[in-house]
Amino acid sequence: MILSVGKKIILDIEKIVYGGRGLARYEDFVIFIPGVIEGERIEAEITKVFKNYAEGIPLKLIKVSDFRIDPPCPIISGYFGGKFISGCPGCAYQHIDYREELRIKHQQLLNFIHRDAGFPGTDVLISEDSTDFYGYRNKLELHLSAGSGKRHLGYFGEDNKTIIDCKKCLLATENINTRLEKFRADKDNWKRYAGKTVTFRDFGTGETTCWARGETQVHDLYIIKNYLGEIRIPAGSFFQVNSNIADKLLKEVNTFIKKDKPEVVLDFYCGVGLFAFVAAKAGVDIVIGVDSDKTAIKAAKENSNELGYMNVRFRSQKSEEAAEKILKQHKNKNTLMILDPPRAGLAKSMVSSIELSPPKKIIYISCAADKLARDLKVLKKIGYNPSYVKMFDMFPRTSQFETLCILQHAG
Numbered sequence: 557m558i559l560s561v562g563k564k565i566i567l568d569i570e571k572i573v574y575g576g577r578g579l580a581r582y583e584d585f586v587i588f589i590p591g592v593i594e595g596e597r598i599e600a601e602i603t604k605v606f607k608n609y610a611e612g613i614p615l616k617l618i619k620v621s622d623f624r625i626d627p628p629c630p631i632i633s634g635y636f637g638g639k640f641i642s643g644c645p646g647c648a649y650q651h652i653d654y655r656e657e658l659r660i661k662h663q664q665l666l667n668f669i670h671r672d673a674g675f676p677g678t679d680v681l682i683s684e685d686s687t688d689f690y691g692y693r694n695k696l697e698l699h700l701s702a703g704s705g706k707r708h709l710g711y712f713g714e715d716n717k718t719i720i721d722c723k724k725c726l727l728a729t730e731n732i733n734t735r736l737e738k739f740r741a742d743k744d745n746w747k748r749y750a751g752k753t754v755t756f757r758d759f760g761t762g763e764t765t766c767w768a769r770g771e772t773q774v775h776d777l778y779i780i781k782n783y784l785g786e787i788r789i790p791a792g793s794f795f796q797v798n799s800n801i802a803d804k805l806l807k808e809v810n811t812f813i814k815k816d817k818p819e820v821v822l823d824f825y826c827g828v829g830l831f832a833f834v835a836a837k838a839g840v841d842i843v844i845g846v847d848s849d850k851t852a853i854k855a856a857k858e859n860s861n862e863l864g865y866m867n868v869r870f871r872s873q874k875s876e877e878a879a880e881k882i883l884k885q886h887k888n889k890n891t892l893m894i895l896d897p898p899r900a901g902l903a904k905s906m907v908s909s910i911e912l913s914p915p916k917k918i919i920y921i922s923c924a925a926d927k928l929a930r931d932l933k934v935l936k937k938i939g940y941n942p943s944y945v946k947m948f949d950m951f952p953r954t955s956q957f958e959t960l961c962i963l964q965h966a967g
Contacts, residue, residue: 563602574664576648576955591634593621613640623656644711644720648955668925673932681946689952692798693727694758702751731758793852801950813838818892824875825896829856836865843868846878876905883913891915901927911938918963939966
C-alpha cells in the first residue's frame with residue numbers, strides 16, 4: 557500500500573474519534589478526516605502522511621449521514637458547497653445534529669473509561685444536554701495580527717499561525733459579541749493591540765470587559781451570580797466558560813457531599829473556591845482550598861467572608877507541593893479530596909502524595925478525557941475505582957466535554 561500527498565481515494569468513515577475527526581482505513585492504514593460523520597462514504601484527498609497514519613480532507617460526499625446539518629457559522633472548517641474549506645477549527649461538530657454530537661461524546665468517554673483507564677463495565681452517565689448549545693461562552697480569546705497588511709482579529713486556523721477573522725462568534729454570549737463589535741469599530745484598538753491576544757469576558761451581570769495579556773486589568777475583581785450566590789472572580793483567573801452547565805456540575809457535587817458526609821474536604825486547584833464552598837454549603841466542618849493563583853486565592857478569601865463560610869481556609873501554593881503535607885494531616889479521617897486540574901492532568905508528585913496518605917474518596921473533575929483516563933489508570937494501581945462517572949457537555953459544538961468522576965479507595 558502506497559499513500560502519498562495528493563492521492564484521491566474512497567473512504568468509509570468508521571467513527572468519530574476524540575478531537576472530532578473521522579477515522580477511516582485504507583488497506584488497514586488509519587486516516588483521519590475532519591468535517592465528516594460516522595457512516596458516511598467520501599472521496600478524500602491525502603494531505604499528510606506519517607509512519608502509522610495519514611490525514612486528509614473530504615472532496616466529495618458520496619453517502620451522506622442523516623445527522624448532517626448545515627453549519628450556521630461561515631468561518632468554521634467544513635464541507636461547504638461541494639468542497640472542503642479550511643477555517644476556524646474550534647467547532648468540530650456544527651455540521652452534526654446536536655443529539656448525535658452528545659452520543660459521539662458519550663461513546664468517546666465510554667471508550668476512555670472502559671478501554672484506556674481499564675474499568676470495563678463501569679456505567680457512564682450523561683447530564684441533561686445543554687439547553688443553549690450556542691451563545692453560552694462567557695469568555696473568548698482572540699488574536700490580533702501584526703504587520704502593515706490587512707489586519708485580522710480572530711482564532712488561529714488549523715496551522716496554529718493563520719488568523720481566521722471573526723466578526724461574531726456563535727458560541728459567545730450576546731454581550732461578548734456586542735463588545736467585540738464595538739472593539740472592532742474602534743481603529744485605535746487595532747493599533748494598540750496589534751500582535752496581541754485579546755480576552756473578552758462576560759460576567760453575566762451586565763459587565764463585559766476585554767484586555768490583552770500582560771495588562772493589570774486581569775487582577776480586577778468582578779462579581780458573577782451563580783448557584784452559590786454572588787462570587788468575586790479576577791478577570792484573568794480561571795472560571796468555567798459555560799455558566800449554565802457549571803451550575804449543574806456544582807449542584808451535582810453538592811448532592812454527593814451531602815449524602816457522603818465527609819469530615820474533611822480538600823479542594824486542590826480550587827481557583828476562587830467554588831467546590832470548597834459547595835462542600836461548606838453541604839455542611840462539611842473542615843474545608844481547605846489550594847491554588848497557585850494568588851489573585852484567585854485572594855478572591856476566594858473575600859468570597860468566603862461574603863458568603864459566610866468562615867470554616868473554609870485557603871492557601872496560595874502549588875497543589876502538587878501542598879498535597880503531601882495536607883493529606884498526611886488528615887490521613888486518619890473520613891477525607892474527600894477534590895481534584896480539578898488543568899488540561900494536562902495530574903503530575904506524578906500529586907499521585908505520589910495520594911498514595912502516601914490516600915483519602916477515602918476523590919472527586920476528579922476533568923476537561924480532558926484522555927488525560928483523565930491516563931490518571932485513572934494510575935490511580936487504579938494505588939487502590940482507587942470509579943463509583944460514579946458522568947459527562948457534562950460544557951463545550952457544545954466543540955470536541956471537548958467535562959467529566960465528573962467519583963473514586964472510592966479500596967482500603
